[in-house]
Amino acid sequence: VTGNVSPWRASLRGDVRSLLERTARESAAADDRERKIGAYVQRFDSRDMMASITAHFESGLKPRPLEGLTVGVKDVIATGTAPTTGQSAAFATGWRPGVTATVIDRLRGAGAVLAGTTTTMELAYGVPEEGRPFPVPRNPHDLDRFPGGSSSGSAAGVAAGFFSAALGTDTGGSIRIPSAMCGVTGLKPTYGAVPRDGVMSLGASLDHVGPMALTAEVCRALFEVLADPVALARSRTLSSGKSQSPIAGMRIGVDRLDRYAQGADRLQPRRFEEALDVFRGLGAEIVDVELPLYEATSAAALLSMMSEASMHWGPLLESRPRDLNQATRILLTTGRRIAATDYLAAQRVRAHCAGLLDALFSEVDVVVTPTSHLDAPPMTAVSTLAPTSFLPSVHTGYWSGVGFPSLAVPIGRSSHQMPLSMLINGPRHADLRVLDLAIGFQAVTAHTGTVIDLQP
Amino acid sequence: MSTPPWNPDLEAASVEELVLELSALRTAVHEAVVAIDCAPASAYPSILPFECRP
Numbered sequence: 104v105t106g107n108v109s110p111w112r113a114s115l116r117g118d119v120r121s122l123l124e125r126t127a128r129e130s131a132a133a134d135d136r137e138r139k140i141g142a143y144v145q146r147f148d149s150r151d152m153m154a155s156i157t158a159h160f161e162s163g164l165k166p167r168p169l170e171g172l173t174v175g176v177k178d179v180i181a182t183g184t185a186p187t188t189g190q191s192a193a194f195a196t197g198w199r200p201g202v203t204a205t206v207i208d209r210l211r212g213a214g215a216v217l218a219g220t221t222t223t224m225e226l227a228y229g230v231p232e233e234g235r236p237f238p239v240p241r242n243p244h245d246l247d248r249f250p251g252g253s254s255s256g257s258a259a260g261v262a263a264g265f266f267s268a269a270l271g272t273d274t275g276g277s278i279r280i281p282s283a284m285c286g287v288t289g290l291k292p293t294y295g296a297v298p299r300d301g302v303m304s305l306g307a308s309l310d311h312v313g314p315m316a317l318t319a320e321v322c323r324a325l326f327e328v329l330a331d332p333v334a335l336a337r338s339r340t341l342s343s344g345k346s347q348s349p350i351a352g353m354r355i356g357v358d359r360l361d362r363y364a365q366g367a368d369r370l371q372p373r374r375f376e377e378a379l380d381v382f383r384g385l386g387a388e389i390v391d392v393e394l395p396l397y398e399a400t401s402a403a404a405l406l407s408m409m410s411e412a413s414m415h416w417g418p419l420l421e422s423r424p425r426d427l428n429q430a431t432r433i434l435l436t437t438g439r440r441i442a443a444t445d446y447l448a449a450q451r452v453r454a455h456c457a458g459l460l461d462a463l464f465s466e467v468d469v470v471v472t473p474t475s476h477l478d479a480p481p482m483t484a485v486s487t488l489a490p491t492s493f494l495p496s497v498h499t500g501y502w503s504g505v506g507f508p509s510l511a512v513p514i515g516r517s518s519h520q521m522p523l524s525m526l527i528n529g530p531r532h533a534d535l536r537v538l539d540l541a542i543g544f545q546a547v548t549a550h551t552g553t554v555i556d557l558q559p
Numbered sequence: 560m561s562t563p564p565w566n567p568d569l570e571a572a573s574v575e576e577l578v579l580e581l582s583a584l585r586t587a588v589h590e591a592v593v594a595i596d597c598a599p600a601s602a603y604p605s606i607l608p609f610e611c612r613p
Contacts (some may be wrong), residue, residue, distance in 0.1 A: 232563070396591055398587045399587045399588050399590070399591035400591075402583075402584035402585075402587040402588050403588050403591075405581075405584060406581065406584055406585070406588060409581075425565065429563045429570060432570060433570055433573045433574055433577065434577075436570070436574045437574050437577040437578055437581070440574070440578050440581075441581065441585075445585050445588065445589075448585075448588045448589050448591075448592045449588050451592050451595055451596075452588050452591045452592060452595065455591075455595045487563055488563075488569070488570075488573045489573065489576070489577075491577065491580070
């Protein structure tokens, strides 16, 4: 691993040459390993990327907040340059050509350099299939294992060192699950804090766009660029305001969620307790809490996602079923079987749970849980006929249901030497608070890094 | 994970299995709603597309 210091920040502190060298190393890593990992749907020309970096520095202007940061973009977000496919044959020539998402405009305006579009589950939903005109993403830590989904290529590309950061989308865990499985840091922001225009919809009441990177420090820099100004101002108000020691004196609620896990890696409990010990060592108070309505809210989030996805993509299912993957057809067909009464009940639960959590967050600053009790499953265990089979031990859906910020942070290795992860969750708009907590954690631990050492 | 052949019967069976799995989720949600509906704060549900509190 490359250690705790963000390589991009280190480059930025140097000069344009160090940024160019960094980009060249990332490009060489992709040359070497992309065929095996499948992180890219379309890779952009690294010479254009480096020319873009050079042009700004030669103009004599000061570096912008994300100057020279290479970013992979999940292929459900319209870049305005490459076709947006959603990794679906139905959109092989591009979804909404000419559209550029606001988040892309913000990235470019802040000096970020797009590295390419990244692989996903079809429509951010299904399961990858061989034989389609798209790469099947694999986990850089073990090519025989799943990278998680649906922001698969974004997480895999960061872990493999192909780019320094990525954009993902998260409806039920699609930023945090692949982040956990690939050992990177990923933020599902507060619902609505980051604009999602120009982004393919899956579940409109649950869709989020968010940053992924090796470290929370880079995710924080990205969030500050991506977030709407009002949301960012509210988040600053709710942050600890102690950037040097954000953890000392914090009250951290912990729910281990063991009672809901169906299977756990042998080392997961130990890694999770070790992470809590780090917080204690940094001066935090650890308090056991029980998340309210956990089972019902997780269920409500899944039912809502499946209903909304079937509403949105139902016409496509009817008109072009053979262009869709098997898993996508199964999920969309199933979603149409969810009754309106079930959907309405789910919304009641979500709203009520958010109120209960508001009360809980008056007692604690954040709540920490495992992201999943399991590590990345073997590729052979991912079934197109049972696309939700790995979900029961994953704990991301609850926070999607209420729209509160939720950050996946690596905590060490499983019994298979694969990454494990915790979720740091905060009240609505406390995105910077959870990021600062993770920055403090990552400053004294060494669980982040690329699979290949990219340092010179 | 190779491209599966188009098999509507097999997919229909998977859909039925998934629908059965969802029934447990539906139960969890509806049981929660029964409890929520007893709470005074639930008199005016917040999912309506308009403000209905008096």
